[in-house]
Structures are given as C-alpha cells and as structure tokens.
Amino acid sequence: MITIFPIEERTALEAAKENLDPGADAVLEAKDGETPLGRIAFSVSAGELRITAMEDQSPFIVDGLIKSALSYAGQREIPLVTARVLPGYEKSFLAVGFKEKENRFFLRLDTFTNKCRR
Numbered sequence: 599m600i601t602i603f604p605i606e607e608r609t610a611l612e613a614a615k616e617n618l619d620p621g622a623d624a625v626l627e628a629k630d631g632e633t634p635l636g637r638i639a640f641s642v643s644a645g646e647l648r649i650t651a652m653e654d655q656s657p658f659i660v661d662g663l664i665k666s667a668l669s670y671a672g673q674r675e676i677p678l679v680t681a682r683v684l685p686g687y688e689k690s691f692l693a694v695g696f697k698e699k700e701n702r703f704f705l706r707l708d709t710f711t712n713k714c715r716r
Contacts, residue, residue: 600635600659602628602666615639618651626666628659638663640670647671649681649703660690668694672707679705 605611605625614625614637622639629635636654640647649667654660671679681691681703688698696703 600628600630600662602626602662604670605637618653622650624670626663626670628654628663628666635659636663638667640667642671642674642676645676646678646680647676649679649684652684652687657690660687661694664690664694668705668707677707679707 603626605614605627611625614627615622618625618637618639619641621641623641625637625639627634627637635656636659637652638649639651640649642648647667647670649664652660652663654663668679671677679696681696683698683701683703684691691703692698694705695709696705698704
C-alpha cells in the first residue's frame with residue numbers, strides 16, 4: 599500500500615532536505631511499505647506554501663505528492679501554494695490545476711477545493 603507522510607524523524611528529515619532542498623521546512627515522502635517512491639520538499643511563510651523540490655519514480659507518485667502538499671496547506675489554512683518550474687513536472691502541476699506565470703506555478707487553495715467538490 600502506498601502512503602505519503604511528512605518525514606518527522608530529525609536525522610531522516612535532515613538527510614532528505616540535504617538531497618532535495620536544505621532550506622525546506624518540511625518533506626513529504628511516498629512509500630510502498632518501506633520502499634521509498636518519491637519526495638516533495640517545501641517551505642512555508644506568510645500564508646504561502648512554496649514547493650521547492652521533488653523526486654519521484656512515476657507520474658502517479660508525482661500527482662500524489664503534489665496533492666499531499668495541497669492537503670498539508672489546507673490543514674494549516676495556508677491559502678496559496680506556489681512552485682518554481684521544476685523541469686519535467688510542468689504537466690503534472692497543470693493537471694492538478696496550477697496556473698503558470700513567469701516560470702512559477704500558482705494555485706489558490708480555495709480554487710482547488712472548489713474544483714474537487716464538483
């Protein structure tokens with residue numbers, strides 16, 4: 599069974615941040631049992647969650663990681679999720695509902711939740 603959870607153990611989190619983005623506030627990891635499948639790193643400040651890095655093994659995992667980051671933002675009432683253009687992931691961000699402008703992706707969380715309720 600595939601699960602996606604924040605990495606909370608300090609040593610594992612620091613190692614994941616070192617590989618993805620040392621300045622990240624949090625890293626979510628997708629696993630199948632104990633087998634890592636992908637990670638997404640992000641920072642949070644002033645009402646914005648910024649996706650800064652991602653690693654994956656399949657489009658299915660990328661979609662799950664992006665949606666899990668949105669869920670993380672929603673649980674913390676963070677209204678805006680942004681990401682710089684991460685090469686190879688453009689179609690995944692657009693498929694979830696992000697808009698692209700000046701090499702950045704933007705998604706207001708209320709737009710995403712309204713889309714999901716339909």
